[in-house]
Every structure is written in C-alpha cells, then in structure tokens.
Amino acid sequence: xxxxxxxxxGKGGVGKTTTTANVGLGIxxxxxxxxxxxxxxxxxxxxxxxxxxxxxxxxMVQVMDEEARLDQALIRSKANSNxxxxxxxxxxxxxxxxxxxxxxxxxxxxxxxxxVILDAPAGIESGFExxxxxxxxxxxxxxxxxxxxxxxxxxxxILDSKSRKGKEGGEVKKHLIINRVDPGMVERGEMLATDDxxxxxxxxxxxxxxxxxxxxxxxxxxxxxxxxxxxxxGAAYRRIAKRLCGExxxxxxxxxxxxxxxxxxxxxxx
Amino acid sequence: MKCSQYNVKVFExxxxxxxxxxxxxxxxxALLGQHLLxxxxxxTEEIYDFLESNSLHYVLNMTLPQAKRGVQRFRMLRSEEEExxxxxxxxxxxxSSDTVAKEETPSLPKExxxxxxxxxxxxxxxxxxxAQKKETETSEEALSxxxxxxxxxxxxxxxxxxxxxxxxxxYDGSLLLTERINSGAxxxxxxxxxxxxxxxxxxxxTGECVIVPPIRRGTLLFHGRTIENDALIHxxxxxxxxxxxxxxxxxxxxxxx
Numbered sequence: 001x002x003x004x005x006x007x008x009x010g011k012g013g014v015g016k017t018t019t020t021a022n023v024g025l026g027i028x029x030x031x032x033x034x035x036x037x038x039x040x041x042x043x044x045x046x047x048x049x050x051x052x053x054x055x056x057x058x059x060m061v062q063v064m065d066e067e068a069r070l071d072q073a074l075i076r077s078k079a080n081s082n083x084x085x086x087x088x089x090x091x092x093x094x095x096x097x098x099x100x101x102x103x104x105x106x107x108x109x110x111x112x113x114x115x116v117i118l119d120a121p122a123g124i125e126s127g128f129e130x131x132x133x134x135x136x137x138x139x140x141x142x143x144x145x146x147x148x149x150x151x152x153x154x155x156x157x158i159l160d161s162k163s164r165k166g167k168e169g170g171e172v173k174k175h176l177i178i179n180r181v182d183p184g185m186v187e188r189g190e191m192l193a194t195d196d197x198x199x200x201x202x203x204x205x206x207x208x209x210x211x212x213x214x215x216x217x218x219x220x221x222x223x224x225x226x227x228x229x230x231x232x233x234g235a236a237y238r239r240i241a242k243r244l245c246g247e248x249x250x251x252x253x254x255x256x257x258x259x260x261x262x263x264x265x266x267x268x269x270x
Numbered sequence: 271m272k273c274s275q276y277n278v279k280v281f282e283x284x285x286x287x288x289x290x291x292x293x294x295x296x297x298x299x300a301l302l303g304q305h306l307l308x309x310x311x312x313x314t315e316e317i318y319d320f321l322e323s324n325s326l327h328y329v330l331n332m333t334l335p336q337a338k339r340g341v342q343r344f345r346m347l348r349s350e351e352e353e354x355x356x357x358x359x360x361x362x363x364x365x366s367s368d369t370v371a372k373e374e375t376p377s378l379p380k381e382x383x384x385x386x387x388x389x390x391x392x393x394x395x396x397x398x399x400x401a402q403k404k405e406t407e408t409s410e411e412a413l414s415x416x417x418x419x420x421x422x423x424x425x426x427x428x429x430x431x432x433x434x435x436x437x438x439x440x441y442d443g444s445l446l447l448t449e450r451i452n453s454g455a456x457x458x459x460x461x462x463x464x465x466x467x468x469x470x471x472x473x474x475x476t477g478e479c480v481i482v483p484p485i486r487r488g489t490l491l492f493h494g495r496t497i498e499n500d501a502l503i504h505x506x507x508x509x510x511x512x513x514x515x516x517x518x519x520x521x522x523x524x525x526x527x
Contacts, residue, residue, distance in 0.1 A: 038305075109460065146453070147455075149455050150435050150452070150453045151435070152433040153434045153435040153452050153453070153454065154454060156434055157434035157436050157437050158436070160434075163364075199450075199468075200450070200453075202432055241314060
C-alpha cells in the first residue's frame with residue numbers, strides 16, 4: 001500500500017525542500033522504495049539538494065504532457081538506490097498543472113513506489129493546492145516562530161478543505177516537523193516552545209530538528225545531512241524517517257550543549 | 271452591468287438651532303468626516319458653507335432605509351450605506367443599519383427579529399442584484415451577504431472545531447465556539463459571541479454580550495468598538511453595554527449553575 005505524502009509549510013524558507021530530501025533519503029535508507037517529486041514548478045531546488053543537478057534531462061511536466069516516459073524522467077539517487085527523484089520543470093510555471101494529469105502521474109508513481117513524497121511550493125496558491133489535492137498524508141514543516149506557525153495554520157486549513165480526502169469527508173493525516181530549533185533560545189523563552197506550537201496547530205508531532213549549520217553546507221554540496229552520522233540534524237531526520245516507516249522511536253527534544261571542561265578553559269584563555 | 275456595494279457609517283442629525291448645530295459639527299469634525307451625515311431640518315448658508323469647506327459628505331432631508339430606528343435627540347447611529355450609489359446617483363442603493371443602544375441594552379430576540387425583517391426586505395427587493403454584487407470585507411457586510419443560507423430564526427450556532435488562520439465563521443445569530451480561534455481567523459456574529467478556547471483571531475459582535483477568556487493576540491470588536499486586550503483580566507470576561515458604557519465583568523462560578 002503506497003502513500004502520497006505532501007511536504008508543506010505555508011511560509012517559504014522554513015526548510016521544506018531540505019526536509020523532503022532528508023526524509024526521502026531516510027526512508028530509502030530503511031529499505032523502502034521512495035520517490036521525491038519537486039512540485040515547485042519554475043523554481044526547482046530539490047535536484048541541487050540531492051546532488052542530482054546535472055542528471056536532469058526530462059521533467060515532470062513533460063511526463064504529464066506525454067512528451068517523455070516516466071522511467072525516462074525518473075532519476076536514481078547516487079546516495080541510495082531505493083530513492084528516485086522526479087524533477088520539476090524550470091522553464092514553465094505553476095499554471096501548467098492540471099488536476100487530471102497530476103492524478104494520473106501520481107497513480108503511476110503509486111504503482112512503483114511505497115512512498116511518494118511531494119515537495120510543495122511555498123505559499124497557498126494553485127501550485128500548493130495541486131500538490132495537496134491527491135495527498136494521503138502531509139508533513140507540515142514549521143520553524144518555532146509566530147509567522148511560520150500562522151502561515152502553516154492557514155495551509156492546514158486549505159489542506160483540510162481543498163484536498164480530495166477533505167472534500168470527501170475524510171481527513172489528510174498530518175505530521176508536524178519543527179525545524180531549526182535552537183534549544184538555547186527555547187530555554188531562554190525566545191522561541192516558541194514545542195507544546196505551544198502543538199496546541200496552536202493541533203497536529204501530531206513527527207520530530208524536532210535542531211538548528212545545525214551543517215545543513216546549509218550539506219545542501220550546497222548536494223549531500224543531505226541525513227547521511228552524516230555525526231550530525232544532530234541528520235540523526236533527527238533518521239528518526240523521523242523511521243517513524244514514517246512505522247517504527248516506534250521516542251521523541252528527542254534538542255538539549256542545550258553543555259560545554260566541556262576543556263572548552264570552558266579554552267574560553268577563559270581566549 | 272457593473273454593480274458594487276459599500277458600507278458607510280451614517281450619522282443622523284437634526285437642525286434645531288443652527289448655532290448649536292454648527293458648534294456640534296465643529297467640535298466633532300474629525301469624527302464626522304468618516305460618516306455620511308443625514309441632516310434633517312432647515313439648512314442655513316453658514317451650515318452649507320461649513321459642510322462644503324470641510325468637504326463633509328451629507329444628504330439633506332432624505333429618508334434612508336434602516337433596520338433599526340431609535341433616534342430623537344442628537345445621538346450616534348452606526349449604519350451601512352452604499353456610498354457609491356449616493357455619489358453617482360446610481361439606482362442600486364442598498365443598505366442597512368444597526369444602532370448602538372443608549373438607554374438600555376437591547377434584548378437579543380428583539381434585535382434579531384429586526385435583523386431578520388431587514389434581511390427579508392432586502393431579499394425581496396432584488397435577488398439577482400444580490401448575486402452580482404461584489405462583497406466587501408467588513409464584517410457587517412459579510413453577515414448580510416451570507417444571509418441566504420440562514421434559517422428564519424437563527425438558533426445558537428455551536429462551532430466545535432478549532433478555527434485556523436484564514437477560516438471565518440459568520441452568522442446572523444449568536445455563536446458558541448468551544449475550541450481555539452487561531453491567529454488570522456475571523457468570527458463575526460450579529461448576536462452574542464461566547465468563545466471558550468484561546469482567542470488569537472478576530473471577533474466582532476453586535477449582540478447582547480461577548481464572553482471571552484483573556485486575549486493575548488487578536489482583536490475584539492463589540493458594536494464597532496475595539497475592546498482593549500488589557501481590559502480582559504478575568505479568566506472569563508463578560509462584555510456588555512450598560513448605559514452606553516462598555517462593561518467588563520468576570521463570569522462567576524455561580525452563573526454557570
């Protein structure tokens with residue numbers, strides 16, 4: 001039984017595409033067949049983060065318009081053979097998306113993959129609506145700040161009202177990822193606490209990803225952080241992927257790093 | 271055919287003594303600039319000059335349709351009116367009004383009955399115009415726009431799910447909201463509003479009372495007046511009008527029993 005999972009946020013820049021890449025790769029590392037689809041038509045980014053920039057020949061719009069076959073457009077990840085990538089068109093814009101064509105594409109992808117992960121564009125316009133239209137589940141990515149929470153709240157409202165499942169009286173299953181959490185700032189009360197975010201959004205928590213400067217470098221290198229065994233953010237994404245694969249993994253709240261004695265001494269002599 | 275609808279606030283005023291009248295106008299010029307003045311009585315040249323020089327909008331001795339009347343003396347009326355219709359002498363005038371009660375808080379059923387009468391009258395007037403008109407954003411307008419689906423005597427409507435940003439509930443009766451009202455959500459009722467969950471969105475009510483917990487974010491509009499969030503200090507606050515004063519009282523436990 002395959003699932004279509006849309007990754008949404010409402011606000012831009014909170015880490016949707018990074019999350020898509022890491023979660024997709026994480027799921028593939030658990031031995032599941034997974035495809036990540038870039039739905040941000042005209043602003044393709046996922047290819048770079050996955051390090052597959054130079055392999056893009058055909059895109060999803062060409063597949064939908066039957067100018068290319070699906071297997072021609074699908075790109076296999078270098079990092080894990082279970083992961084495939086379907087790029088967005090960089091030359092067209094969001095207006096090319098049509099419901100029937102998307103439905104057919106997703107049906108074809110469902111036949112091949114257990115997990116179909118869609119990277120939604122920022123905002124709540126037609127591109128977003130098309131991404132969530134046929135989703136079974138949604139991952140909502142937020143940063144612990146009020147504007148991100150409000151925008152994602154709006155996006156969830158649209159998810160409930162405009163998705164096929166929502167219209168048929170059902171509900172798209174929702175998971176929340178709180179991204180870029182700085183435990184120090186949370187401790188000082190400068191960031192929204194996890195409980196407050198959960199209360200406002202009333203969505204089940206899938207995971208908390210700590211702020212990690214390594215993520216940016218990993219994205220630039222096209223080598224997602226989930227592959228990095230040293231990285232805390234990578235570990236958080238690995239746990240998230242396992243939870244999505246049905247494993248019961250306890251939640252880990254990011255902790256403030258206690259400075260070691262040597263570090264303290266170094267600080268003294270700085 | 272192009273059609274649109276606006277809301278304006280009407281200030282109704284009679285000229286009994288030109289001097290007092292001018293004094294009143296002068297004192298309240300800033301406030302009146304945002305209203306359409308509906309003037310009754312005999313116009314003098316000074317009054318005319320004053321109105322023109324201050325570019326105040328006014329109509330003279332005109333009977334404006336109203337949902338509720340209750341003015342004899344100089345007294346504030348809040349009303350909606352199709353501004354454009356007046357300016358362009360268009361034929362598609364359509365408006366409504368509601369009064370801020372001065373002497374006593376209006377009992378809810380009476381007010382609702384009047385709102386209903388107005389809705390019926392409006393509906394009978396021109397149904398196709400209703401369909402064509404462009405909706406404006408103000409809450410009163412939205413309330414009138416969505417009247418088609420409402421039953422004749424609106425019962426209390428209970429909203430049991432949380433309101434998310436961008437979602438809105440509009441109703442011409444009273445509302446009970448049991449869950450959260452998130453930032454960016456909107457609640458508008460002609461009747462009373464009772465919100466039991468945390469309120470971060472906007473509430474507007476023209477009913478008998480509003481009952482809310484403290485509001486950290488979001489605004490509360492009661493009969494067109496903004497209720498300061500700092501004033502809501504009780505676990506549950508009951509906001510009413512007493513002698514035209516906004517009164518905020520705590521809800522005591524015994525009132526629940």
